[in-house]
Amino acid sequence: MGLFNKVLASIGIGSAKVDTKLHESQLSLGERITGVVEVTGGNVDQDIDDIYLSLCATYTKEVDDRKVTKQAIIEKWKIAQSFVIRAGEKKEFPFSFSLPLDTPITVGKTRVWLHTGLDIKNAVDPTDEDYIRVQPNRMMNEVFRVMENLGFRLKEAECKEVAHYVRKNLPFVQEFEFVPTSGEFRGKLDEVEMIFFPHTPQECELLIQVDRRARGLAGLFAEALDLDETFVRVTIHEQHIQTLQTELAALIRRYA
Incomplete structure (x- = not known):
């Protein structure tokens, strides 16, 4: 037995x-x-x-x-x-x-x-x-709060496989897609996409993709060729929280 x-x-x-x-x-x-x-x-x-x-x-x-x-x-x-x-x-x-x-x-x-x-x-x-x-931790929550204050709505969040040069340790990144529904960026941008790469609880690197709205025939050609998208990397720290809204607005405005 x-x-x-x-x-x-x-x-x-x-x-x-x-x-x-x-x-x-x-x-x-x-x-x-x-x-x-x-x-x-x-x-x-x-x-x-x-x-x-x-x-x-x-x-x-x-x-x-x-x-x-x-x-x-x-x-x-x-x-x-x-x-x-x-x-x-x-x-x-x-x-x-x-x-x-x-x-x-x-x-x-x-x-x-x-x-x-x-x-x-x-x-x-x-x-x-x-x-x-x-x-999300405090740093991510602050970014979400700022995007909402700037008139953006979180449309989609997705974990997806990306090329090696984009990701860090994992085979995927989590991408957050924001669309402007009010404020100064409505009508100027299609969307802003963000990827978070936390270094510590007090420091985070952001990869931001600004997708400009096509304007006229040249803009349509640029959109068809994905030339209307701009990537920028920025590192934010705990001490930036008080000025985060001003700094993110200026960054998005620069590439809008």
């Missing part, structure tokens, strides 16, 4: 189970994720090599002129290694780590989750997934 149970456990029947319990499932960038991983033994004793947590997110990739949803690992942590879980036994492994600053916020179709896995040799590895709602 013991041998039969071992065979069943090797294919995942009666094997150890894993369940991750987060203390908070809604977090801002840079905040600490805390929780506990519960491992419950199955019908037989099993050797567990590792427990690992992977922070994952979805993004889109263009394949043959259509969008395909892909998954990427943002960061991975090992929280335990080499132990035995007895049949019916329960063990708990607490964890705590900072939510990486380049984690995408959960807006639009973007999904972020914590994947938990047990590494068991010669057996199906038990897993668990827990979704996280990621909120």
Whole structure:
């Protein structure tokens, strides 16, 4: 009977189970994720090599002129290694780590989750997934507030694959598309797109794309050739918050 149970456990029947319990499932960038991983033994004793947590997110990739949803690992942590879980036994492994600053916020179709896995040799590895709602940190919120004050509305936010020279550590970036609905830029711009590259909680690099509205025949030709789009990089700091609206307005105005 013991041998039969071992065979069943090797294919995942009666094997150890894993369940991750987060203390908070809604977090801002840079905040600490805390929780506990519960491992419950199955019908037989099993050797567990590792427990690992992977922070994952979805993004889109263009394949043959259509969008395909892909998954990427943002960061991975090992929280335990080499132990035995007895049949019916329960063990708990607490964890705590900072939510990486380049984690995408959960807006639009973007999904972020914590994947938990047990590494068991010669057996199906038990897993668990827990979704996280990621909120922007103070620096991002200030940029969103300024754009709203300047008359822009967030039209779309999307994580998508981009060329190597644009992205940083991940295979994708999260792009925010703002359209002018009031104020001085209405009628002058089609949209402003932004990508955030946080360096620290107090410093962030912005890649801004200003898409000018086509004016006349020359403008239409420029738009057709994508010559009406201007990219600019700017780094903002905590001390810029008081003057951020003035500085962003001047930058957008320069390329409008």
